[in-house]
Amino acid sequence: MENVITLSHFGIQCDWEDALGASTEGKCWVSVRTHGQDKSVQSELRRTASNSDTIGSFPFVVVKEKSSSRFLTLQNVPDGQECVFVATSSALGKVHKAGVIAMDVSEGGLGVSICKNNELKIWETDTGNVRRVLQGHLIDAYTCRFFPSGVVILSGGADCCIKIWSAETGDCPVTFKGHTGPIAEVCIVDRGRNIISVSKDGSARLWDCGEAKCLATIFSCKSAINSCILMAPTNYELGNPIQTMSDREVGTKGKLLVVGREDGKVSGVSVAARKELFTCILPSAVNRVVQVGYNSFAGGCQGGEILVFQLNSLSQPIKILSPTSSPILDLLIHPHKTDSNISSFWASKGDGTCVLINPSIQPCSKVIQLTGPDCDPVYQLRNDLDFIYSACRDGLIRKYSLKVINSLAGLP
Template structure:
């Protein structure tokens, strides 16, 4: 990819009725479709169903400059006459019995478990195959904002408005470790390697490094004068040439030597910290609050903002965006790196896969996009990948499960 500061050329956003997969299975039914260029009126069309084929596949036609190129049980490929294509993927499993209120965080494992939490402060572990509740984790006295699995898939980490982090056994539901030290709500956390250490960030403006075995805070990595909304841990690019720490590290600090920490903040700043030496390597100011950050590789990271902008950066020149997606003003709430791109969940209910710009060209592969459907304008708060399937958590209290790997594998052939 080019290191030049580039932004996306004007490209339309194609939208489709959220329950399109149900509508097209009914004869003589319709689903609306729309194409909108930023700053221009929306172009409206219809996808009309003519019943099912012998194989059970919907037979459809489209109007007003739209064409349905392909359709299956859970996916439909729609092309606008401008040449842009969107592949809409519907959930093949919908879990409605786990929570009764907005699901704000979730994490799934390859072992068939998911942990999720809702605004009713129900922290639940459940089976992703049948949607059966395994156990409820009780102990936080404030709303839980974030939940994650340790790499083993058998231990859960949670952070809460009660200023505490808790470590739980997914098998028994017991909480052997509670970490205290923040003076405001814990907003995010990440796990260092296998999990002997973790890092948390808070509305108190600090990032802290913890020893799980000792149940103690090893260090306050940074103190900022703003709320820290998100954090992500990565491996330093070799070109960063991190210095050695001035003082010996604790024997309980493991695996931090080559780690960097990205922090996304309410004042619009992103900070990159060398964890072991407690040093800020660079900072970047954005025009709106940074809600989420994600490291895509040792070379690139992405930033999602409250005003809807998504910035792609290279670590080699981290203060100059390589690319910017700005499709709407809807807040970016979560990011999930996957293959040659990333998913983003937004406040308008959209959940879109963005491909990275073509290598060495700086040009966007934006004429083809993939969008997960289901939420009806309800915010998508979190996204998780278990190695096979995508899961989303939403304000409508539903967790949705998607099969998209084959679709993503075929993207390059459509560009």
């Protein structure tokens, strides 16, 4: 029997919290589209003048609202599914003037991001004040992330180069060259003596940071690779490491590289054995992969589909379907400890929606959705200890309180 979760697609006026609070008779639009429907049903929420409650007209019922926490819970009466809309805690508008396409944050209070003007910047997560502008990529940079130390940054882009930067000085002491196509994403092995990059040239390469050289091409295919994750699965056979392993290769034993491909496939590769272990076929191009459990990962597709795989049952994924075909642009595991084999995770889409999905709860009766973008794509999601951050085409980096979200999701 096919394992499918269908989600209704909820929409709300991007400035709903201001529109409803503007006066005692404020109002905003809201919509829903259930799976199998061709069109959305649009309605209105309005603030009553008598007791300042927010009420909805059919098919919506307002279940709960709390202006101080900036959230609103609606129920779609026909199917009973609820959506909790969470407003932005704050927006950082001083970092970039163009669309933000990639981002990462550290627990030390720093962020790094790239915009469509090819500006790579380091900034303070609490204020948005820019600390450094990193100049060195000849053409567009596509990906950036912090090393575990939080003071070293890795970036890659269309110039086929990977660069290591000091967050403290802005210097770039190391540049890796070897790929023949744009760099799509990078993984850091353990503490960072080695890194792995994937490229539109269809290859995944292992690099030695200390000597700035490529140790091996650990995977290659005829399709562009869009995304990668590095897993350390338990009780899963990865094969024996190659006998010619360099002493410069550290931490690759027991690691599984999962790559998302433009041809609609996800491949799993034993890094130390240099061996492809599996390839799964998905409905459309795989834009992003994310680990959602010790032995589980999810792939988000260009056609809007999300598939969740467990390594011991790859032929029976959980399919998460939305009534819209807006592409999945990023996936982020929700930062919360759980005993479940599969954790909750966020999905950001090309229509600006960002939804928290819990595949372990079926059927899905409630979703949590971040609001703010006005139909602008959200390209990336990241988190620190206190907030979830979103990078949007409108040039804003938005922050959402994890404390509020966890309380809404029933998490401590």
